[in-house]
Amino acid sequence: MHQNHIHCSTPRVISVDKNAAYPPAFEAIQNQRLVPIETELRQIKYLNNIVEQDHRFSKRRIAWSQWFQRFATAEATIAGYESMHMIRKGQIADIGRKDALSQKIFIEGLFGVAA
Incomplete structure (x- = not known):
């Protein structure tokens, strides 16, 4: 704790x-x-x-990622999983659940990469 x-x-x-x-x-x-x-x-x-129930998706993904060596790596990876899950669930303002273009632009801005 x-x-x-x-x-x-x-x-x-x-x-x-x-x-x-x-x-x-x-x-x-x-x-x-x-x-x-x-x-x-x-x-x-x-x-x-x-x-x-909300964390069920993340737990399933993280189970395959048990090779984390450092806290910072785990933190960044889990934050990415959670962000992507929130986008898919439609929990981000002004981004529709099925609006792929808005999701792509948001992901590029969030992670600084081309999706």
Whole structure:
């Protein structure tokens, strides 16, 4: 958790399953000031499932990419997978799901390469 906290922004909510070990562990990391007191622990089973379903595509791709040697390489590759998935799902403003030309232009600008 500490390493994630260094590389990411401060979490507003942490979603976990209903394992009884999470509340005491969460309280301990709050007491150590690794996360702010305002951060909420959310133990709602179905919200966590939604997050897992969204990452299902990425997990499938990453399973074939277990040869990462450095954190920076893994971070860049996973960011690329996530970006491409967001484009395909239509989550980027002003780019339609089936608008191949807009997607191509966006990808070229995002990654600095000709798609």
